[in-house]
Amino acid sequence: MNDLAIEIHSVQKSFGKSEVLRGMSFQVERGQTFAFLGRNGEGKTTTIRMLLGLLNRDSGMLRVLGRDPAVEPLAVRAQVGYLAEDQTMYGWMRAGEILRFVAPFYPTWDHELALKYANDFEVPLQMKIKHLSKGQNVRLGLVLALAHRPELVILDDPALGLDPIMRKQFNRDLITHLQGEGRTVFYSSHLLYEVEPVADEVAILDEGRIVRQSGTEQLRADVKQITLPSDAILALNKKVKILDQRPDGNEVAITVEGAESVVEQLRCESVEHRVTDLNLDEIFEAYVMGQGAPEIGKFAGVAKS
Amino acid sequence: MSHGPIDSPRDNCYSSVVTWCNSLVKVMILRIEKGSAVPISRQIGGQIATLCASGKLQPGERLPSVRELARELAVNQNTILRVYERLVHDGLLEMRHGQGTFVTDGARANSLVFHRQRLLEELRQLTRQGVALGLSSEQLHELLAEALDQLREIAPNLEETSQ
Amino acid sequence: MKTNQQAMRSVWHSLLWKEWHEHKWKLVSLTAMLLAVASLFRNDVATIDSSGVALTSLLIPYSLLAGVFLGMSTAGRESGRGTLPFLQSLPAPMWKPGISKLGVAIFAAVLPVLVFVGVVYFWRLGGGENLETTNFNGKSWQITELLLAITTASALSVSSLLLWVATAGGNRSDEICAGAIGFLVISSVWLALGLSANQVDKLHLETLEHGVELLIAAAPGGAVVAWQNKSENEYWYLLLVATGVISHSFVLAWYLRRFGKVVTRPNRFGGNVSALTLSKNQQLGPPMRSQFTAIAWKQIRETGPLALMALGGIIAITTVAWFFDKEGADVREIGVLLGSITLSVCFFVTFVTGIGVFFEDLKPGVDDFWRSKPVNYSLWFGVKFVVGASVLVAAFGTLMLLANWLSGSVLISREPHPLVQVATLGLIFLWIYTLAMATYCLLRQPIYAACLTFGLLCSGVYVISWIDNYLLRGFDLHWSVWLVSMLFFQVCATVVAWRAVRNDWGWKG
Numbered sequence: 001m002n003d004l005a006i007e008i009h010s011v012q013k014s015f016g017k018s019e020v021l022r023g024m025s026f027q028v029e030r031g032q033t034f035a036f037l038g039r040n041g042e043g044k045t046t047t048i049r050m051l052l053g054l055l056n057r058d059s060g061m062l063r064v065l066g067r068d069p070a071v072e073p074l075a076v077r078a079q080v081g082y083l084a085e086d087q088t089m090y091g092w093m094r095a096g097e098i099l100r101f102v103a104p105f106y107p108t109w110d111h112e113l114a115l116k117y118a119n120d121f122e123v124p125l126q127m128k129i130k131h132l133s134k135g136q137n138v139r140l141g142l143v144l145a146l147a148h149r150p151e152l153v154i155l156d157d158p159a160l161g162l163d164p165i166m167r168k169q170f171n172r173d174l175i176t177h178l179q180g181e182g183r184t185v186f187y188s189s190h191l192l193y194e195v196e197p198v199a200d201e202v203a204i205l206d207e208g209r210i211v212r213q214s215g216t217e218q219l220r221a222d223v224k225q226i227t228l229p230s231d232a233i234l235a236l237n238k239k240v241k242i243l244d245q246r247p248d249g250n251e252v253a254i255t256v257e258g259a260e261s262v263v264e265q266l267r268c269e270s271v272e273h274r275v276t277d278l279n280l281d282e283i284f285e286a287y288v289m290g291q292g293a294p295e296i297g298k299f300a301g302v303a304k305s
Numbered sequence: 306m307s308h309g310p311i312d313s314p315r316d317n318c319y320s321s322v323v324t325w326c327n328s329l330v331k332v333m334i335l336r337i338e339k340g341s342a343v344p345i346s347r348q349i350g351g352q353i354a355t356l357c358a359s360g361k362l363q364p365g366e367r368l369p370s371v372r373e374l375a376r377e378l379a380v381n382q383n384t385i386l387r388v389y390e391r392l393v394h395d396g397l398l399e400m401r402h403g404q405g406t407f408v409t410d411g412a413r414a415n416s417l418v419f420h421r422q423r424l425l426e427e428l429r430q431l432t433r434q435g436v437a438l439g440l441s442s443e444q445l446h447e448l449l450a451e452a453l454d455q456l457r458e459i460a461p462n463l464e465e466t467s468q
Numbered sequence: 469m470k471t472n473q474q475a476m477r478s479v480w481h482s483l484l485w486k487e488w489h490e491h492k493w494k495l496v497s498l499t500a501m502l503l504a505v506a507s508l509f510r511n512d513v514a515t516i517d518s519s520g521v522a523l524t525s526l527l528i529p530y531s532l533l534a535g536v537f538l539g540m541s542t543a544g545r546e547s548g549r550g551t552l553p554f555l556q557s558l559p560a561p562m563w564k565p566g567i568s569k570l571g572v573a574i575f576a577a578v579l580p581v582l583v584f585v586g587v588v589y590f591w592r593l594g595g596g597e598n599l600e601t602t603n604f605n606g607k608s609w610q611i612t613e614l615l616l617a618i619t620t621a622s623a624l625s626v627s628s629l630l631l632w633v634a635t636a637g638g639n640r641s642d643e644i645c646a647g648a649i650g651f652l653v654i655s656s657v658w659l660a661l662g663l664s665a666n667q668v669d670k671l672h673l674e675t676l677e678h679g680v681e682l683l684i685a686a687a688p689g690g691a692v693v694a695w696q697n698k699s700e701n702e703y704w705y706l707l708l709v710a711t712g713v714i715s716h717s718f719v720l721a722w723y724l725r726r727f728g729k730v731v732t733r734p735n736r737f738g739g740n741v742s743a744l745t746l747s748k749n750q751q752l753g754p755p756m757r758s759q760f761t762a763i764a765w766k767q768i769r770e771t772g773p774l775a776l777m778a779l780g781g782i783i784a785i786t787t788v789a790w791f792f793d794k795e796g797a798d799v800r801e802i803g804v805l806l807g808s809i810t811l812s813v814c815f816f817v818t819f820v821t822g823i824g825v826f827f828e829d830l831k832p833g834v835d836d837f838w839r840s841k842p843v844n845y846s847l848w849f850g851v852k853f854v855v856g857a858s859v860l861v862a863a864f865g866t867l868m869l870l871a872n873w874l875s876g877s878v879l880i881s882r883e884p885h886p887l888v889q890v891a892t893l894g895l896i897f898l899w900i901y902t903l904a905m906a907t908y909c910l911l912r913q914p915i916y917a918a919c920l921t922f923g924l925l926c927s928g929v930y931v932i933s934w935i936d937n938y939l940l941r942g943f944d945l946h947w948s949v950w951l952v953s954m955l956f957f958q959v960c961a962t963v964v965a966w967r968a969v970r971n972d973w974g975w976k977g
Binding site: 176180193196198220278281 | 339340341346372376379380382383384430433
């Protein structure tokens, strides 16, 4: 059996004239907790809807649990637990009723598990959905996404609408109920500092492509800010990938990939430098907003590879 | 203890957690700062090492399991596992098969080695700032002595406890 | 799973349970409306000579109303309230929810007819007239036979209309939009058929006439013609039935193929891109000067498209008629045709527009949005009411003037004064518009609002004619009585709608 839960290879998607995804590729291994990051409107939800077969791609290859969702959408949906962003459910149903309503759609539905999750997540089963708070609504959606013991759980920005206490509870649930049971979790989030403690792996989507996919810890070890004299930048190997650079007097602060080798290199050439650790927000910003390609003539020797 | 840059606007995303180590009913307080420039694994590792160094974790005491700690801190189990493995590698902890993770006898000494490197790095950063501000070597030493004096005032037996 | 026997139902059970819950009150209100109207006209319904006419004149509007409103909720309700993405994400093919929705809707449309006819039959039994015969539609009928035939015909036509509306209005963004498109499609089909029948009549070709009859059987609600032809020729009757079945199977297949197959484009997508396209349009013009213009602009944007669509439809159909009528070249005839088409479309569009004026505004999220702004609710209501009505008056008034001019003023009779006639006609439509608006504001569900509006319209007409015929008998004030009472009802309805909007009265579920 394939050990990839999700496999996407140069997928393209346009809506009318605007191209949302331009050859996006990434892979999610089974058992991983995978965070999918990108600015709003960069196509996260589009990608997620494609994974469920709710949207079709224009070109490229896409497999979810070894199946093509465009060809077998029902088989994929039956094996995947999905929580949509801002999921609207039938307001007139009671929380307990929607559990019973959804149950027969999933062959592997475990109603006792559903009731247990509802209890764990403090979802009031007697209440009508339209009277639930936003947080209760999300948690009810989560119960619906988990109760059939899916191999893969896809959550579209579940933190949206949860307060800090609930987010912590949610992260805890995610860790205990999903990571603890070896499930694959693929989720998108706009709260990067919430992602870091939880995710094994992150992928950053920018301008319709994945600009970086990496283990969370590796990413933080790999991308760092180095402050060095402006002229020393020319001494750097041309292969060094500079994500962002900010002149600071006669020094320049550069954000680089492969920090370890860069530091090694600087040490060899005995260039005075300082290394600053970056948090995930700053790393994300460097990838998404960074001025990597030097436009100033002074830095002409360094190219974004 | 490691702290990230103070300029983070999200002061509310700490999570202080009290964990009772089941066997010895020992309180272990770990505090995670989300969004910090210091990676979570290093925050946790550093704090456990500090607890060992200060004697709050005594040799032979059992730590919470990876699962328990992950749940308490709401942190990925793999991260916790890596922290424990790293601390085992550094000689602070040992994993006894089937029993759990325990503080080693040499934990305190080893934790100093663990901390020495980190403290040196932090002092180096501070010194660099000082030099950039035009402080001389004497002035820098003075500052360090003053900081130490201030701490002694607050906690007179500071040095005794850490001996 | 063995552990949860009680919870495990089949997908069908689940879907039917859901649809039943969503339709049960619609069923109740349709039945109540039908019975209420029937009891108003109990004398006509239960009297042997008028019963056929009375029954059909009640059941034809019922079929249209129930067919269109249940059809539009079948087509547009899921997307209108935003639950379609959830339904789509369930691992079941979309035709399953599609067919259960349609099935339960048809059930909810047909059952009131059965109950209604059952009650009428009971009234009749009470009078002991059940073995008598009556003349209807040029034939002699036994009562039970007549009731059975009328029931079958109404059940078939309401189901057929519902199916057509649900199919034509499929995948629209909300119910009102689905209903408008569904109605437009149905009326276009019928007008096209009517025109071709007219043409064929002139040619005196029997085969063509039969062809048109077949087409009618295939058309929305066309099943009615089938039972009329039943006695004539067995084979011909079978052929008609077969045509109807085949055409409706095609429509059904199309409905099932399309149901829920709408690509919901993720919102918020392309933040940068849309900012660019925005700046190209004039969207970034200066802010509006007053609240009045702002609300009026919004209302024109909301009502305008519907009115324009109706206008376009009417003109297109009349143009086609004119094209075919060339040899006759009688402009007057076209004027009359235009007038009658406009009136019938106007009735429906006014109805839908009335419901639609506050449709968007009273959706839960939107309601909070505009109420949280420093707006004067009375101004909000007043401007919307007046602008909505003006758009309708402008659109249909122009057409009626044109029709009257073309027809050489035959549309207006000599007695009473033309102004009185225009005012009465205008008031009728204004009344429908206001009633629909008021009931929607109070009930906040299109289908219930439609039922209540229809019931109130019928009772209003009943009350006015009662005043005219009994209370003021011998005074010969017919037109003034009608005008004054309608004005009175109009004011009542407006006040109710205004208070409902201002005080946020209404059933919020």
